[in-house]
Amino acid sequence: MRMSKITIRKKDYFRPKRRFKHHEEEAEAAEKSIEESEMDESEIDEPAAKDREVIGDTSVAVREPVVEETIVHEVPLVTEQPDVDDEDIIPHKNEHSKFSWLYLIPAVLFGIALMMLVNLFMDQPEKRADKPAERPVTETLTKTEQAVKDTRSHVVSVVNMQKVNNLLNESAVPTEVGIGSGVIYKLTDKDAYIVTNFHVIKDAASIQVTLADHNKVAAQVVGGDMWTDLAVIKVPKGSISSYVKFADSDKIIVGQTAIAIGSPLSQTFAGSVSQGIISGLNRSVPVDLDADGIYDWESNVIQTDAAINPGNSGGALVNDKGELVGINAMKISLDNVEGISFAIPSNDVKKITALLEKEHHIVRPELGLKADDITSLQFEAVKAQLGLPADMTTGIIITTIEPGSAAEAAGLKTKDIITQLNGKKIDSMVQFRKELYYDHQPGDTLDLTVFSQGHTKHMKVTLK
Known part of the structure; x- marks a missing residue:
């Protein structure tokens, strides 16, 4: 097998920008190079006489001004055209080609992320359909929502603890015998003052208050009045930082919003909210204070249809500004009666609590x-x-x-x-x-x- 030389000029070499399109051209070039290799070796090695001149003993080619380089490859001459390898024809690679794979990384990462996102939505269509629409954080609260937000933390649970004999050791143990609600209406440097119903704390050996943050603290009785059914207790101020504001109950009108907040039935439902309207003003409701079946007193109250249940007693009745219009006190509980509840007007509450703070009880005349x-x-x-x-x-x-x-x-x-x-x-x-x-x-x-x-x-x- 005879070997021959192939000369390739650098100026004639052009590397295609896209390698996958140049295979056909390179194959043709290779075939042409093989044909040239069959020429006489003297024609390849010796330039034509007209292109040379003799300088001294040295023959120099002067026709070609372009710098060229002879690259020698030994190519076997065979009867069949061998497969042309890209590396056999191209003597070197573009120096930038070794970095070209780096440009593929962002595209690959983007593709992976896109596939993950598509799979997420395709795999959980039911969850997306069932998920309720969430209210935007920036949406403005309604007046009722804002009133509840401003007032709810001011309403507490009030637990009446009395000593009850234990059947095992026959010793008196403080036990919960009743629960009601209370409203923080005043703060001092040390104490938080709470107004509630007198019947909520009546005969209590001790009183426990559960705040809006679920902390339980012992309360001290400041004063109480059986006839108006109001009492004042106080607890250490601690982290309590605000209190309810009084509305002018003489200015409320029938039909305006009424919101009841309290602990109906038990502490499980502490902070429960019900809404209604003011149904009537200056109602005189007879009250049996000693449970003897005879009315002893006539309370001047506000009527509302906001739901009030046992445990709501002493809780707040507020307007849509979050201001206290009354202290929830009683309801009519009959099988054929619905939505008739009563609250002590805020102006009466304000006057009585001030007297109880100062005198600890209401001084009333005696006829005897x-x-x-x-x-x-x-x-x-x-x-x-x-x-x-x-x-x-x-x-x-x-x-x-x-x-x-x-x-x-x-x-x-x-x-x-x-x-x-x-x-x-x-x-x-x-x-x-x-x-x-x-x-x-x-x-x-x-x-x-x-x-x-x-x-x-x-x-x-x-x-x-």
């Missing part, structure tokens, strides 16, 4: 008697026996006179009937007590119209 409505006299015979006029249908009849009392000093006797107080007609014992407690102070003198032993007379009584 017990009486019943004359409507309780069921039989005409009894009325006739007392000699009551036929047109007398309202008033109170005295059943007991306490020794040393203002009533005894004024000369009042049992079976006397009081029909007027300072010229105002008396319809019931509840009204009489309310007139006495709200409008008068110890030391005041009352003008009573009394029917006694068949005669009507006026009597002066100085309250103690």
